Amino acid sequence: MRLTSTPRRISRRELLLTSSAAVTMLATTGAPKFAFGADKTVKIGFLAPLTGAVAAWGKPGLDGCQIWSDRVNNAGGIEIGGDRYKVEFIAYDNEYDPGKARTGAAKLIKEDGVKFIMMLGGDTWPGVQPMAEREGMLVSTLLPSDLTPDTKTLIAPCEVHPIYNVTGVQWLAENKPDMKTAVICAQDDALGKPSVATYLAAFEAAGIDVIDEPLFFDPATTDFAPVMTRLLSGKPDILCLDTCYADYVHPLCEQAFQQGFQGTIISCTADFYPKIIEKTSKEFMEGFVFQFPDFDDPALNDANVNFSKPNEFFQEYANRFGESEWSAVSWEYASIMDLWADAASKAGSIEPGDVLAAMKSSGKGKHAFGDADWWGEELFGIDNALVGNWPVVVIENGKAVIKEYKSIPDWWNQHSDLVIKHFRALGQMWDQRG
Amino acid sequence: MTEIILQTTLNAVYAASYMSLIAVGLVLIFGVMGVINFAHGELYMAGAYTVVALYSHLNFPFLIAVAAGLAFVGLLGILMEYSLFRPLRDNPLGGLIASIGFLLMLQTAAVLGFGVRMAHIKPPIQGKIELLGAVLTYQRFLVIAAAILLLTGLYLFLRKTKIGWAMRACAQDREAAALQGISLNQITRIAMFIGASLAGVAGALTAPLVSPTPYMGHSVIVTAFIIIIVGGIGHLEGAVVAAVLYAFVHTFVTTFYDGVVADIVGLVLMLLVLVIKPTGLFGARERA
Numbered sequence: 001m002r003l004t005s006t007p008r009r010i011s012r013r014e015l016l017l018t019s020s021a022a023v024t025m026l027a028t029t030g031a032p033k034f035a036f037g038a039d040k041t042v043k044i045g046f047l048a049p050l051t052g053a054v055a056a057w058g059k060p061g062l063d064g065c066q067i068w069s070d071r072v073n074n075a076g077g078i079e080i081g082g083d084r085y086k087v088e089f090i091a092y093d094n095e096y097d098p099g100k101a102r103t104g105a106a107k108l109i110k111e112d113g114v115k116f117i118m119m120l121g122g123d124t125w126p127g128v129q130p131m132a133e134r135e136g137m138l139v140s141t142l143l144p145s146d147l148t149p150d151t152k153t154l155i156a157p158c159e160v161h162p163i164y165n166v167t168g169v170q171w172l173a174e175n176k177p178d179m180k181t182a183v184i185c186a187q188d189d190a191l192g193k194p195s196v197a198t199y200l201a202a203f204e205a206a207g208i209d210v211i212d213e214p215l216f217f218d219p220a221t222t223d224f225a226p227v228m229t230r231l232l233s234g235k236p237d238i239l240c241l242d243t244c245y246a247d248y249v250h251p252l253c254e255q256a257f258q259q260g261f262q263g264t265i266i267s268c269t270a271d272f273y274p275k276i277i278e279k280t281s282k283e284f285m286e287g288f289v290f291q292f293p294d295f296d297d298p299a300l301n302d303a304n305v306n307f308s309k310p311n312e313f314f315q316e317y318a319n320r321f322g323e324s325e326w327s328a329v330s331w332e333y334a335s336i337m338d339l340w341a342d343a344a345s346k347a348g349s350i351e352p353g354d355v356l357a358a359m360k361s362s363g364k365g366k367h368a369f370g371d372a373d374w375w376g377e378e379l380f381g382i383d384n385a386l387v388g389n390w391p392v393v394v395i396e397n398g399k400a401v402i403k404e405y406k407s408i409p410d411w412w413n414q415h416s417d418l419v420i421k422h423f424r425a426l427g428q429m430w431d432q433r434g
Numbered sequence: 435m436t437e438i439i440l441q442t443t444l445n446a447v448y449a450a451s452y453m454s455l456i457a458v459g460l461v462l463i464f465g466v467m468g469v470i471n472f473a474h475g476e477l478y479m480a481g482a483y484t485v486v487a488l489y490s491h492l493n494f495p496f497l498i499a500v501a502a503g504l505a506f507v508g509l510l511g512i513l514m515e516y517s518l519f520r521p522l523r524d525n526p527l528g529g530l531i532a533s534i535g536f537l538l539m540l541q542t543a544a545v546l547g548f549g550v551r552m553a554h555i556k557p558p559i560q561g562k563i564e565l566l567g568a569v570l571t572y573q574r575f576l577v578i579a580a581a582i583l584l585l586t587g588l589y590l591f592l593r594k595t596k597i598g599w600a601m602r603a604c605a606q607d608r609e610a611a612a613l614q615g616i617s618l619n620q621i622t623r624i625a626m627f628i629g630a631s632l633a634g635v636a637g638a639l640t641a642p643l644v645s646p647t648p649y650m651g652h653s654v655i656v657t658a659f660i661i662i663i664v665g666g667i668g669h670l671e672g673a674v675v676a677a678v679l680y681a682f683v684h685t686f687v688t689t690f691y692d693g694v695v696a697d698i699v700g701l702v703l704m705l706l707v708l709v710i711k712p713t714g715l716f717g718a719r720e721r722a
Contacts, residue, residue, distance in 0.1 A: 050550065051550040051648075052649055053647065055551060188693075213692075215692050216693065216694050217694065218694055220653035221653075221693055222654070226442060226445045226449075226685045227689075227693060229438060229441045229442055230689045230690070230692075233438045247647065250552070250645055251645060258562060275554040278554065279554070279556065325551075
């Protein structure tokens, strides 16, 4: 049945050209941006995805920073070089797009005069790197896989993603030794691939057989049934969801549930996990292993934990934004600000170079989960990642519970060769990344 | 292996069902109005958010929310026709640009109304059908059944009713149709309502399966364009056949290879069709 009117029909060529033009227009549409905070003293840039598929790893972090700045500013600010500074966050939504990240970095540095920029990193870091290097701007990333020997002013002071994922696999092997086979899936991007390499190394070190090639899917995927059918075809004991975004973890879990998976799921994150339970069942999600605790967990009151009053922070977050809005990054950017504030006080300066020098002067730092070392030379070509302990979190009776803190350096000392082997095989070593 | 092939087939049938609804709606609008509706993916998103609002937030029955999604998005279509496409009737490229503006307005409205994060919808129907080890959930079955019913109904409507004939006449030659006393305004309004509501009902039915976000329309519209190019621009049957073909190819390649390769294969399929039969599988040669 032909439904095309000939007199004013658009030719196929016009259709293709105009569609391309329209896609280009969409891609270059201006990013929403906003700012909040006090009107004085030191400005900190927040350059992360606040909208789009990766917003769950940006927006909750900004919310956490709001609590952090209120805490600090209400206490009179930070003492730096004999003066007291209040902190103002200037946020820019990069939509997880390198071009928009570049525009955001230019605005934050040139127009707003920020002294430090916090990023999620990943695909957006290459957009920022030239300007950060040129301006000597101190930038933090949650993804140390952005680090190379050239990224002298880029630090990964909170997450050592994806290396901490080894602790979950290590715990699983120690506590569920009957689990012997695994499969892995991930979105095909700068976040997914290094994480896959890490999980492959961790499974190999634990003697767990990965029975199929890792399955990479397009980040635009919306129907995960075919992905899950492939993953479950070998009847694995462990289903590894790598560092999939929350928008993928949820439908993947739902599909695993629908298609009858009965083993254990391990994942880097399980953001908004009560919603996954709602879509599957408490029994299905029992034993789900991941890496990011709820901060109301009593185990965070351990004397080694450096994050200030974690339970109160969580409560304040829940009061302001709702408990169900808590995500993996809600505390992370705030934790980075703790390190920055300490270093600025120590340096007596807010200038990026001085703060960085003070931060790394002893080779050690106070990471949220305990004292840690500046590390990374072997894997990233530069010691700009702060690494120490990391918690293993398991869902028990519908609630995330910290089961154990495990030492990443201890694991690394025994199995570094495996990580390097798999990083290199997937082209993720610093000298292989474009 | 039989179990995997059967499961993959069921997955492909589901994908073909909802993609057919979206692609046929897009083709109908293009066929009758000559407008490339770039906001079609956002109409799909609007249908999904109708379910979020009515079913998840206000606890209406799921099927009522789906029906409301169909009607609401159909009305959005009429709004687009009246305010955007009718004034730009003789300027199809202007219509395309206007549809992009409307796309951004719908996205912004969704962000303001529901936030940037994915919405969670509790499953309205629990349970599943098991076939030789393969699984088809009732929710997915509902999408397949609804697609078959709606597309059959649309086919009969276009073939057996006077309005359907008028719509086809407008599509073939608008001026000749007008000379026969057919109201162009009325026909384009109806076409826009039907085309938009098909996208809306697809979004509403699949909302519990995809966790809606304000940006969910992007990936859908790209796939829909591939389908209508493969099927032959302006052909309803072509859109359905291409949706089935694309869904099976994409689903089987994803299952037996991986998702990234499946996307490449989908694009290669489109390029092959353009090279071998530039008018698409069902397309006719353009008249001079």
